[in-house]
Amino acid sequence: MLEISDLVTTYGPVKALDGVSISVPAGKITAVLGANGAGKTTLLRTVSGLVKSRSGKVTLGGQDITRTPVEGMVRLGMAHVPEGRGVIAELTVEENLRLGGLWRKDDDKAERMEEVYEQFPPLDKRRKLSAHTLSGGERQMLVVGRALLAKPKVLLLDEPSLGLAPLIVNQIFTLVRDLVDRTDLAVLLVEQNAKSALGIADTGVVLNLGRVVASEDAKTLLADEGLRHAYLGF
Amino acid sequence: MKQFLDLSLSGLTSGFIYAAFALCLVLIFRATRIVNFGQGAQAMFTTYIALDVVQRTGNYWLGLLAALVSGFVLGAVIERVIVRPVETGPEINAVIVTLGVFIGLIALAAVVFGNTFEPFRAPFGLEGFQVGDTSINLTPTNVFNIFAVVVAMAALLALFRFTSLGLQMRASAFGQEVARLLGVRVGQMLTLGWALAGLFGSLAGILIAGGNFISPNFMDSVVVFGFVAAVLGGLDSFVGAVVGGLVLGLSLAYVQGYVAPELVTLAALGILMVVLLLKPGGLFSSSVARKV
Ligand SMILES: Nc1ncnc2c1ncn2[C@@H]1O[C@H](COP(=O)(O)OP(=O)(O)O)[C@@H](O)[C@H]1O
Ligand SMILES: [Mg+2]
Numbered sequence: 022m023l024e025i026s027d028l029v030t031t032y033g034p035v036k037a038l039d040g041v042s043i044s045v046p047a048g049k050i051t052a053v054l055g056a057n058g059a060g061k062t063t064l065l066r067t068v069s070g071l072v073k074s075r076s077g078k079v080t081l082g083g084q085d086i087t088r089t090p091v092e093g094m095v096r097l098g099m100a101h102v103p104e105g106r107g108v109i110a111e112l113t114v115e116e117n118l119r120l121g122g123l124w125r126k127d128d129d130k131a132e133r134m135e136e137v138y139e140q141f142p143p144l145d146k147r148r149k150l151s152a153h154t155l156s157g158g159e160r161q162m163l164v165v166g167r168a169l170l171a172k173p174k175v176l177l178l179d180e181p182s183l184g185l186a187p188l189i190v191n192q193i194f195t196l197v198r199d200l201v202d203r204t205d206l207a208v209l210l211v212e213q214n215a216k217s218a219l220g221i222a223d224t225g226v227v228l229n230l231g232r233v234v235a236s237e238d239a240k241t242l243l244a245d246e247g248l249r250h251a252y253l254g255f
Numbered sequence: 256m257k258q259f260l261d262l263s264l265s266g267l268t269s270g271f272i273y274a275a276f277a278l279c280l281v282l283i284f285r286a287t288r289i290v291n292f293g294q295g296a297q298a299m300f301t302t303y304i305a306l307d308v309v310q311r312t313g314n315y316w317l318g319l320l321a322a323l324v325s326g327f328v329l330g331a332v333i334e335r336v337i338v339r340p341v342e343t344g345p346e347i348n349a350v351i352v353t354l355g356v357f358i359g360l361i362a363l364a365a366v367v368f369g370n371t372f373e374p375f376r377a378p379f380g381l382e383g384f385q386v387g388d389t390s391i392n393l394t395p396t397n398v399f400n401i402f403a404v405v406v407a408m409a410a411l412l413a414l415f416r417f418t419s420l421g422l423q424m425r426a427s428a429f430g431q432e433v434a435r436l437l438g439v440r441v442g443q444m445l446t447l448g449w450a451l452a453g454l455f456g457s458l459a460g461i462l463i464a465g466g467n468f469i470s471p472n473f474m475d476s477v478v479v480f481g482f483v484a485a486v487l488g489g490l491d492s493f494v495g496a497v498v499g500g501l502v503l504g505l506s507l508a509y510v511q512g513y514v515a516p517e518l519v520t521l522a523a524l525g526i527l528m529v530v531l532l533l534k535p536g537g538l539f540s541s542s543v544a545r546k547v
Pocket of ligand 2: 061062063104180
């Protein structure tokens with residue numbers, strides 16, 4: 022679904038991505054793991070166009086999107102939940118959600134919104150409240166729900182587990198896994214929390230200093246003690 | 256008692272105008288963190304355009320329409336052509352560019368329209384209403400001014416609260432990057448914000464002009480008071496701008512009537528300093544501390 026080939030991104034003299042190639046198939050979760058500073062966030066930001074790549078190519082469903090402006094990505098079926106959640110705290114919960122389905126013209130938006138509320142009951146109770154009143158877990162629910170309202174074909178998630186209690190992480194990961202199994206969604210999940218991520222992922226890609234150092238079946242990767250010790254810290 | 260009533264009425268009338276002007280500053284500041292020092296000069300310029308239309312057609316309402324339309328267009332053009340290119344640099348660059356707009360437009364107006372005082376027609380009468388056998392300090396034109404500002408504010412509020420466009424504008428103001436990821440055309444929203452601010456400023460300009468004389472500098476004092484009102488309100492809250500405008504209008508009217516007219520400007524600065532000392536963020540601030 023999403024093909025990343027030979028992507029290079031630099032910040033001045035820093036080469037944050039140094040020729041990264043990853044394939045993100047439909048109906049699967051691809052986890053990108055690596056330490057802080059490995060280039061995970063840069064990878065997602067380059068794919069969604071927030072950062073311009075130096076070279077390389079990104080295609081979505083066969084279409085070249087390397088130079089597509091950020092605003093156009095969601096219309097092509099890409100949803101990106103940025104690092105640090107991306108809740109707009111000044112808006113209400115409902116307004117945040119409405120932004121998710123904004124560009125879509127179809128008229129089942131209201132029903133889809135109700136579905137999100139059903140999936141995340143804590144949000145339902147806080148519809149009219151300002152989003153800054155939400156807890157970390159609720160914020161994560163809000164941004165995931167909002168991303169899903171765009172009916173994406175590819176979902177990019179940047180460290181959804183950051184700062185959340187294990188129980189909430191589990192709940193959100195289960196929901197994503199469920200969704201991927203039910204629909205044909207392709208998920209590119211970026212995580213420092215390698216253990217939890219590999220628990221739900223199909224494929225694991227290890228990133229180190231902007232390069233892919235391993236790309237394996239998630240179970241194989243979990244079993245590979247050498248790699249785990251070297252790059253994943255468990 | 257009569258004096259208090261009269262001062263309150265005149266304070267309210269000017270307060271609404273300061274509020275309208277403060278709203279333009281807030282509209283732009285909220286979205287771009289730029290204080291648009293050119294706002295008053297823009298309004299002055301479009302009031303001259305309105306004057307020209309009124310003189311040609313003899314119709315005040317066509318002049319009002321011309322002011323609003325030209326204010327909208329001028330705001331959009333300034334954002335696109337002058338501000339946008341420097342926006343990626345440090346914020347101070349954009350602010351200095353708006354100072355350039357301020358100076359440039361005043362100079363241009365002096366050349367095009369002349370550096371003289373021109374009378375501007377009032378839409379309605381300028382005689383105070385009769386209550387019993389005294390006339391109070393509220394004219395039909397004052398009533399129209401207040402009415403126009405209130406209607407414009409209500410329309411703006413409705414736009415922001417109830418429409419998808421308004422939601423997109425707020426999202427662009429508070430979370431540019433997230434808004435872009437969700438498909439909001441943030442650049443267009445910013446232009447629209449500047450355009451609406453231009454429209455509001457032009458409204459304030461033509462309302463102040465009605466029944467008075469205009470010159471290339473006629474908006475200067477309003478800019479100062481509007482700015483004080485906006486800062487009182489916290490610079491990024493609409494409610495704050497309105498309350499700030501009214502508080503300032505009333506306070507200044509009382510200073511003028513009970514203390515001394517010469518102290519009005521000084522009093523504005525005094526109020527500003529006291530409020531900022533007590534509440535550094537202004538009376539209202541809609542922006543919550545952004546958590547990571
Ligand atoms: N905006 C930026 N400007 C300069 N350097 C950056 C910027 N963002 C990230 N970097 C650098 O790029 C590298 C990769 O960072 P990042 O993609 O955030 O890694 P991760 O998400 O894996 O922690 C790091 O060395 C980081 O310091
Ligand atoms: Mg990161």
